[in-house]
Every structure is written in C-alpha cells, then in structure tokens.
Amino acid sequence: MSRPYGHNGHVISLATAAPIAGASFLASAVEVVEAFTIVLAVSVVRGPRPAILGTLSALGLLALVIIALGPMLAAVPIQGLQLTIGVLLIVFGLGWLRKAVLRAGGVLSLHDEAAAFQEETEALRSESAADARAADWLAGLAAFKAVLLEGTEVVFIVLAVGARPGLLAPAAFGAAAACVLVLAFGVMLRRPLTRVPENTLKFLVGGLLTGFGVFWSCEGLGAPWPGGDWAIPGLVAFYLIAGLAASSVVAAVTRRTA
Amino acid sequence: MIGILRDLGATLIKMFAADLWLTLVAIVSVTLCAVALRSGLIGPGALPFVLAGGILAALVAGVAHGARR
Numbered sequence: 001m002s003r004p005y006g007h008n009g010h011v012i013s014l015a016t017a018a019p020i021a022g023a024s025f026l027a028s029a030v031e032v033v034e035a036f037t038i039v040l041a042v043s044v045v046r047g048p049r050p051a052i053l054g055t056l057s058a059l060g061l062l063a064l065v066i067i068a069l070g071p072m073l074a075a076v077p078i079q080g081l082q083l084t085i086g087v088l089l090i091v092f093g094l095g096w097l098r099k100a101v102l103r104a105g106g107v108l109s110l111h112d113e114a115a116a117f118q119e120e121t122e123a124l125r126s127e128s129a130a131d132a133r134a135a136d137w138l139a140g141l142a143a144f145k146a147v148l149l150e151g152t153e154v155v156f157i158v159l160a161v162g163a164r165p166g167l168l169a170p171a172a173f174g175a176a177a178a179c180v181l182v183l184a185f186g187v188m189l190r191r192p193l194t195r196v197p198e199n200t201l202k203f204l205v206g207g208l209l210t211g212f213g214v215f216w217s218c219e220g221l222g223a224p225w226p227g228g229d230w231a232i233p234g235l236v237a238f239y240l241i242a243g244l245a246a247s248s249v250v251a252a253v254t255r256r257t258a
Numbered sequence: 259m260i261g262i263l264r265d266l267g268a269t270l271i272k273m274f275a276a277d278l279w280l281t282l283v284a285i286v287s288v289t290l291c292a293v294a295l296r297s298g299l300i301g302p303g304a305l306p307f308v309l310a311g312g313i314l315a316a317l318v319a320g321v322a323h324g325a326r327r
Contacts, residue, residue: 083288090284090313091274098280098320107325145262149269156273210317214310217288221295221309223302235310242314246321253325 016229017170019236020161023208024174027157030201031150032182037113037192038146041120046139054143062151069159070168078165083220085163089213092156097206097243103199105250110199117192161212207243211236280320287312 043051073081102108124139154175162171186193215232218225225231275281291309294300300308 087285087288088274090288091281094280094284094313094317094320095273095276097317098277098324101317101321102324105321105325141262145265148262149265152266152269153273210313214306214313217291218306218309221288221292221305223295223305225306226303231306238310239314239317242317246318250321250325 013229016164016167016232019208019212019232020167021170021174021177023161023205023212024158024171025178026174026201026208027205028154028175028178029182029196030198030205031154032179033113033193033196033198034111034116035146035150036182036186037117038120039143040186040190040192041117041124042139042143045121045124046136050136050140051143054140054145055147057140058144058147058151061148062155066155066159069155073159073163079220079222081163081220082216085160086213086215086217086220088156089160089209090217091213092160093206093209093211093213093239095206096202097210097239100199100203100206101243101247101250104203104247106254107250113192113194113196113198157209161209163216203243203247204240207236207240210239277320277324279323280316283316283319284313287316 039051039055042054076084099108103110120142124135124142158168158171158175162168182193211232212235214235215225225235227234287309291300291305291312294308295302295305
C-alpha cells in the first residue's frame with residue numbers, strides 16, 4: 001500500500017511524506033499570502049527595488065537561521081526532539097484550529113487582505129510625503145519585516161513537521177512550492193490575493209499540525225500509535241471533523257444570540 | 259532594528275501563546291499523560307487515545323472560552 005522511498009538511508013512512507021509536504025505547503029501558503037500583501041504595497045508605492053531588496057534580505061536571514069538550526073536539531077536525541085516538537089505543534093495547531101473555528105462560527109472577523117493592503121499603502125504614502133530616500137529605506141524595511149515575521153512561522157513549521165529523519169526534504173518542498181505558486185499568482189495578478197480562502201487553509205493546517213503534534217508527542221513518550229504512520233491521516237481527520245462540528249455549533253449559537 | 263526585534267518577539271509569543279489558557283491546557287494534557295505513563299496508571303497502548311481525547315477536550319474548551327469572550 002504505502003510505497004517507501006529512501007532519503008539518506010532513512011525509509012519514509014508516502015503516508016508520512018504526503019501529509020508533511022501538504023501541511024507545509026498549506027501553512028506556508030497562508031503566511032506567504034500575508035507577506036506578499038505588504039511586499040506588493042511597498043512595490044506599488046515605492047517601486048520594485050525596495051520591495052525586492054527587503055524581501056531578499058529577509059529570505060537571506062531566514063536561510064541563515066535554517067542553516068544554523070538544522071544541524072543543531074540533528075544533534076538532539078530523536079525521542080526528546082519528537083516530544084518537544086510534538087507539544088509545540090499541538091500548541092501552534094490548536095491555536096490556528098481554534099481561531100479558524102471561531103472565525104467560521106462568526107465570533108471573530110475574517111482576515112481581510114484587501115484591507116491590509118489598503119492600510120499598508122496609506123501608511124507608506126504618508127511616509128513618502130517627506131524625504132524620498134528615507135521613504136525608500138522605510139519601505140524596504142517594511143518588506144523586510146513582513147517577510148521576516150511571516151517567514152519565521154514558515155521556518156518553524158518546516159523544521160517542526162520535518163523534524164524526523166528524512167522528512168525535512170518533503171517539508172521544504174511543500175514550503176518552496178507554496179512560495180513559488182503564491183509569487184507566480186501575485187506577480188501575474190498584481191493585486192492582493194483576496195480570493196485565497198485563508199480561513200479554510202488555516203482550518204486545514206490547524207487540523208494537520210494538531211494531528212502531527214499528537215502523533216509525535218506519543219512517539220516521544222514511547223507510546224507509538226497502532227498502525228504507525230497511517231495513524232496520522234486518521235488523527236488529522238479526527239481533529240478536522242471535531243473542528244467542523246465545533247464551528248457548526250458556534251455558528252448556530254451566534255445566529256441564535258444575534 | 260529594536261522595533262523589528264520587538265515585533266519578532268511578539269510574533270514568536272503569538273505563535274505559541276496567543277491564547278495562554280489553551281497553551282497551558284495543551285501542555286498540561288501532555289504532561290499528565292507522561293506522568294500517568296511513567297507511574298503505570300495507563301499503558302503505552304492506551305496512551306495515544308487518552309492524549310488524543312485530552313487534546314480534543316482542550317480544543318472544545320478553547321473554542322467555548324473564545325466564544326464566551
């Protein structure tokens with residue numbers, strides 16, 4: 001059933017690699033869309049130069065972080081690493097799932113890329129009114145900050161879901177694919193990617209990360225799941241169904257009390 | 259630069275403790291499972307299901323808590 005393939009001597013199943021790449025792709029897509037909105041605003045107001053320079057500087061810094069942290073993670077005993085990463089994934093995933101449920105239920109407002117673009121554009125235009133050179137510097141800094149902050153979350157997700165031997169490659173592939181796809185669409189459309197269903201993506205990613213977190217926490221505690229890696233899709237489905245049920249209940253209660 | 263570092267710190271805090279209550283419940287659930295396993299209260303065969311149920315309870319409680327606010 002599962003077709004194993006090798007990577008540096010480690011055999012991983014498709015049941016593990018596919019959800020890892022998928023989780024990394026979806027989570028990265030959410031973050032890259034948010035960063036792209038700010039970079040686009042910088043590009044529209046001050047031209048492509050500060051936008052590109054700010055983006056490349058942040059990507060360079062993030063690459064250095066990965067290069068520094070990657071070997072350090074490899075030196076940590078695997079069980080301790082799985083437990084730590086598992087708990088962090090549960091905390092991170094539950095946070096996203098809870099927020100997505102509350103947004104779907106109408107308790108929290110949905111994230112609005114068009115509004116974020118408008119806000120950033122106005123802020124940059126008011127800064128541009130003074131000194132042009134300083135404005136370029138501030139615009140570049142805004143792009144740098146956006147890519148660095150959103151990229152930090154992408155780096156954590158890639159390192160966390162790829163923390164088992166042989167899984168960093170599918171995790172990194174998922175994130176890279178998301179970056180390329182979002183940038184390609186963004187450059188093509190030249191406007192904020194408002195039609196990306198951000199809350200649906202956050203909901204899916206929340207379920208995926210929580211499922212992975214529970215799976216790895218159990219492995220780290222020395223109590224592996226029956227069925228091995230095949231338990232991961234089951235766990236993800238379990239939390240997604242629970243999230244859907246919770247959002248239906250919250251939506252019904254919100255409608256009744258409105 | 260200070261502003262960027264401050265925002266970076268805020269992002270890291272937001273990632274793991276946007277809802278401190280939910281974070282604490284999740285950590286306590288895993289810790290309790292670890293203690294129960296070490297003390298022999300639950301076996302390694304049952305632990306995955308207990309932890310999965312505990313995390314589900316944390317999600318439900320977190321949603322209920324957020325909806326009330």
